[in-house]
Amino acid sequence: MIEVLVVVGPGLVADAGLLEEIAAREFAAAGVSGTLVHARDASDVLSLLSSGEGADGCAVVLPGPSAEVRSLIGRDLGAVVWVDVERADGVTTGEGATHLHGRGIGGLGWGIRHAVHRVRHPSRRIAYGPLPEQWGELYLPDADQPSVVMLVHGGYWRSIWAADIMGPLCADLAGRGLAVWNLEYRRPDLHGWDATTADVAAGLAALATALPPRADGTSALDLTRVAVVGHSAGAQLALRAVADAVGSARAAVGEAGAVGEVGGVGGVRVAMAVSLAGVLDLVEGDRRWVGTGAVGAALGGRAPEGQVAPPYADASPLLRLPLRVRQLVVQGAADDLDLVDFSRRYARAAEQAGDEVTYLEMPGDHFDVINPATPIWQATARALVEGPASRG
Known part of the structure; x- marks a missing residue:
């Protein structure tokens, strides 16, 4: 079964319970297993992404405002789906990654769907x-x-x-x-x-x-x-x-x-x-x-x-x-x-x-x-x- 890791960066302004609800709903709809984790800092994000690697795994990250975490978006960390709930133009991702933005907190749902789609339907x-x-x-x-x-x-x-x-x-x-x-x-x-x-x-x-x-x-x-x-x-x-x-x-x-x-x-x-x-x-x-x-x-x-x-x-x-x-x-x-x-x-x-x-x-x-x-x-x-x- 596909394993989805959702990482929430420090300082993101969003109700934690609502993020859990959105993720759980998307996991169930897609028929996948998933976990949502709140990261302490950029090192924690890196560690979580490294531990989530695998053929049947995918990661969605809501980076939040931290400059240190946001600096990771441009690094080559694999097929990560980065989701900014606010509009964030001109963001460049690392090789194989995707950046979605400006869709509000509902963007988390879009990010999970896209991450699962990429695993199931390579292009x-x-x-x-x-x-x-x-x-x-x-x-x-x-x-x-x-x-x-x-x-x-x-x-x-x-x-x-x-x-x-x-x-x-x-x-x-x-x-x-x-x-x-x-x-x-x-x-x-x-x-x-x-x-x-x-x-x-x-x-x-x-x-x-x-x-x-x-x-x-x-x-x-x-x-x-x-x-x-x-x-x-x-x-x-x-x-x-x-x-x-x-x-x-x-x-x-x-x-x-x-x-x-x-x-x-x-x-x-x-x-x-x-x-x-x-x-x-x-x-x-x-x-x-x-x-x-x-x-x-x-x-x-x-x-x-x-x-x-x-x-x-x-x-x-x-x-x-x-x-x-x-x-x-x-x-x-x-x-x-x-x-x-x-x-x-x-x-x-x-x-x-x-x-x-x-x-x-x-x-x-x-x-x-x-x-x-x-x-x-x-x-x-x-x-x-x-x-x-x-x-x-």
């Missing part, structure tokens, strides 16, 4: 650029030349949310025979909108070189039927990346090129784009103040009145139609009503523009669409397997 972390947030995790199924699903996480374009939230989908899809590329990228709250869009585009193109070719020179992945899937704000980024890729390819071959022949870039051909509870109308999203002003904060300004210009014209999926690839728009009926409105209007507009669109609305909230146990995700996963993954 390859592959950089697509030189910066700390320019990487993806590749999950490989037991299959020859599998089709690929690229996942783009959401979080209203804010840096406190990261690729770990898509971990359960990675495991589910890999179990269905699909390779999964779970993308991390620079978020605009720290790096600006252009950096974010550039990273998602680069992450998609990086699939072409993610693995070395096979002995016969062919690709180890089937890059002719890639599905690009985004959740929430990640759906906007995913659909925008597909629109940009298709537009670039069409420009390269001319407007007479067949849609199926131009849906890719850099050797990667997109066969399907999927929105999971997506923010698909950025103009109305800003005007309605969704995510407490998340759209304007990400794009660097409010949506203009009258004629829509960049960056909104380039970024809003609704304004980039037709997409010219097959689309699946998934929406939980119990989600934010503005998101339900965006998804319904987007699907209708895409169909009117000539795109092949399936609209899937089922019971569920904003996070049910990324929960492998829910009916709405099960239906989504079947569509992914029967769509790009199908060789028929």
